[in-house]
Amino acid sequence: MSTVFTFRIDGKDVAGTEGQTVMEVAEENGIDIPGLCHLEGIHDRGACRLCMVEIGGSPKLVAACMTRITEGMEVVAHSERLLEYRQAITEMLFVERNHVCAVCVANNHCELQQMAADLGVTHFDLPRINPKVDIDASHRLFAIDHNRCILCLRCVRVCDEIEGAHTWDVMHRGLETRVQTDMGIPWGESSTCTSCGKCVQVCPTGALFEKGRAVASGSKHERPFLPWLKTVQEERGL
């Protein structure tokens, strides 16, 4: 039998089972902790750092999606300080690539754009880097515009863990970091991609999109299929 832990998030009493993350328990209790890389149904990666929380008065911040719950822990998920950090992170995600919401396929359907609005980010104090970044439109059905990629790595995880193709991975480091298909060859030449479209579905931004979509038409569907597929996979012991 699994152990039940009781603890508090923002002063609210909550309970979860051993092994769950702070993020999962928060979600179950209707407490919204911001995050762009966490997605129910695939493993957490701790890539975006937006879900940083304070635990038990320690000055060190931890990612809620990567932190397992313990008995009696005191989690602060919302504070002035955390808001400032989250605003700064959001700003950095914007300025390190070239985001132009007005002409983006994800305009109005984008989790990054929504994050900025939710956190009250109305402008960027940091200068834009204006990097020269590629678009790969070699795939028959889909394209990736790296100008809009925030390196959440949802595509990498869904392709590996759910589709089992592991077409996506990560190359280079720091500002040069890019997601890539099949060891850096054009997506359209990939021999592993099954064209299932899962990566496109889970991408929080307009980086991955279906070809032929106009500006602001890239609405991604609800994603209940993800947890379901994960369960099937686990049940079959895959």
Add this chain to the structure above:
Amino acid sequence: MTKPRVATVWLDGCSGCHMSLIDLDERLLDIFERADLVYSPLVDFKEYPENVDVCLVEGAVSSEEDLHKIKMVRARTKTLIAFGDCAVTSNVPGMRNPIGVQPLLDRSYIENATLNAQLPSRIVPKLLPTARPVHRVVTVDVFLPGCPPSADLIYCLLDDLLSGRVPDVAGARFGR
């Protein structure tokens, strides 16, 4: 008591933000009952006057003319508002930034020209190396993102300012 003096300025933008301002419709009557419009591309004053209380600036700072204008506007204005995404982030005008001015002009006026290929050199102001958001050039007091910001948001902002309240632009977002 004299009415607050309001101005609007159009830098490197598509004029969409000004169109959204016009979308205030009958609420424009309310605003300009309470304020005077002293300069704007929508009216015919040639000179940006002194002692402007509120100025809405549309567009990024992209050319030498924009640069000259925004510095002058800043010096003569109490509350300067970055009005819309081009002013706030450089938005679409900023899409040229990773390309660089010379390759951009060559591509547009030489490589793609079928007739009379030449770079524009007279009358049009010189482009700056990058299109920049207004606040990277002068101090901005209020940011109103949106491409364009909705008429409702513009009204709230002007209403707040004219009523002496701290402007609340909650609900404003990049894009539309």
